[in-house]
Amino acid sequence: MSLHRGTQRPGARPMAVNPFYGEADPLGDMVDAPPKHRLPDGPLPPTTAYQLVHDELMLDGNARLNLATFVTTWMEPQAGVLMAECRDKNMIDKDEYPRTAELERRCVSMLAHLWNAPDPDTTVGCSTTGSSEACMLAGMALKRRWALRNADRYPSRTTRPNLVMGVNVQVCWDKFCNFWEVEARQVPMEGDRFHLDPAAAAELCDENTIGVVAILGSTFDGSYEPVAELCAALDDLQERTGLDVPVHVDGASGAMIAPFLDPDLVWDFRLPRVSSVNTSGHKYGLVYPGVGWALWRSAAELPEDLVFRVNYLGGDMPTFALNFSRPGAQVAAQYYTFLRLGREGFRAVQQSTRNVARELAERMESLGDFRLLTRGDELPVFAVTTADDVSAFDVFDVSRRLRERGWLVPAYTFPANREDLAVLRVVCRNGFSEDLAALFMEDLERLLPELRAQSGPLVTDRNAATGFHH
Numbered sequence: 001m002s003l004h005r006g007t008q009r010p011g012a013r014p015m016a017v018n019p020f021y022g023e024a025d026p027l028g029d030m031v032d033a034p035p036k037h038r039l040p041d042g043p044l045p046p047t048t049a050y051q052l053v054h055d056e057l058m059l060d061g062n063a064r065l066n067l068a069t070f071v072t073t074w075m076e077p078q079a080g081v082l083m084a085e086c087r088d089k090n091m092i093d094k095d096e097y098p099r100t101a102e103l104e105r106r107c108v109s110m111l112a113h114l115w116n117a118p119d120p121d122t123t124v125g126c127s128t129t130g131s132s133e134a135c136m137l138a139g140m141a142l143k144r145r146w147a148l149r150n151a152d153r154y155p156s157r158t159t160r161p162n163l164v165m166g167v168n169v170q171v172c173w174d175k176f177c178n179f180w181e182v183e184a185r186q187v188p189m190e191g192d193r194f195h196l197d198p199a200a201a202a203e204l205c206d207e208n209t210i211g212v213v214a215i216l217g218s219t220f221d222g223s224y225e226p227v228a229e230l231c232a233a234l235d236d237l238q239e240r241t242g243l244d245v246p247v248h249v250d251g252a253s254g255a256m257i258a259p260f261l262d263p264d265l266v267w268d269f270r271l272p273r274v275s276s277v278n279t280s281g282h283k284y285g286l287v288y289p290g291v292g293w294a295l296w297r298s299a300a301e302l303p304e305d306l307v308f309r310v311n312y313l314g315g316d317m318p319t320f321a322l323n324f325s326r327p328g329a330q331v332a333a334q335y336y337t338f339l340r341l342g343r344e345g346f347r348a349v350q351q352s353t354r355n356v357a358r359e360l361a362e363r364m365e366s367l368g369d370f371r372l373l374t375r376g377d378e379l380p381v382f383a384v385t386t387a388d389d390v391s392a393f394d395v396f397d398v399s400r401r402l403r404e405r406g407w408l409v410p411a412y413t414f415p416a417n418r419e420d421l422a423v424l425r426v427v428c429r430n431g432f433s434e435d436l437a438a439l440f441m442e443d444l445e446r447l448l449p450e451l452r453a454q455s456g457p458l459v460t461d462r463n464a465a466t467g468f469h470h
């Protein structure tokens, strides 16, 4: 969560209570205007409290017009009903909610099959709050396995474990390395290569490397990293040096796209070197925010001493998680989605999303003002920059102007060694239909003449102009 400081704003006024709201007394002397930044002295009637919160939230953006986020913004009404029915279920309470625990187990098993685990019956996995937690767990397993293999020389003050990855990884990997005191060894971008290079990754490995992370679906441009080629480079490294470095695939988005749309792409447990995989159930797993998944090839990849058994809720189901209590509704909704769509349904939904992305990318390219870096043909996501001959405006101007029409399209600069490159990224999701894409193009085409007429880029405060991009 945002780290909030100084919550008491100087001169903050109390909330204004509309006398027409609910039980508020029309004369205004029954309901005191509640303060905003400290706990009110007394209660409010529920309708008044509801209206106050509801009104403030009206100013949030419209999630369906948000082309920045990967996270699901539309589910069927039935899924909403199911989630409401399950909102009091605590995922950790496996004994009290054995059926929820069973649905979680079935989801893990379905994912093990989907990702071609050699023996799905021995694959271990769990649900998480999202991919970030899943990545922490996977990273911890890598670190612990390395530590167990190197028990003769670690812990020590001079030995520092490292994790190899592309500089384009999602911020959760920087967090993992920071929180768990692992050196992040990042392969920079070079020229037109915007993700991990297998040979460069292998070169960064040494006897302290706990693993290499490959991203299926780079956060920065939606491209798939070459997982099979990475594994081959690490096989070669092992032959030359004896170093046996495992691979974790961060499939936050792509692990729910590639199995349906690119079945011939070999990126998953079919590769013996892939020891674990994560995905975000709440991205292309098509569930509202709050669920991710982590799976290990077999129990051997997940050191037993990381798994906890507690008996104080009854039962002693083993768990591997950072949190204790967690909502169970998202897991029920994930199972619903799997049951509801099946492989064919998932394929159809993801295909139509990718069709929208590819077509929109092409239409943007045909305007002449933009150059595509990716085409929406891997993740349904593409990144564009301005064409070489465009000097009147930049991507930050485009992002700011699109916001006037309600569209959130983030603009940001790439990391090392392509900090010179600034892009717009469009994330297409189920619910961003062909019709909405057409409206988006209309809006873009309407504002382009004004942008072309500028004497130069106008946005100076880039952070203010555009939102987050992770």
Ligand SMILES: *Cc1c(COP(=O)(O)O)cnc(C)c1O
Pocket (backbone or CB within 6 Å): 070, 129, 130, 131, 132, 133, 135, 170, 172, 215, 216, 217, 218, 219, 250, 251, 252, 253, 280, 292, 470
């Ligand atoms: C979104 C994303 C994450 C973080 O996932 P959350 O579910 O938001 O915690 C990690 N890695 C990649 C590649 C991502 O796209």
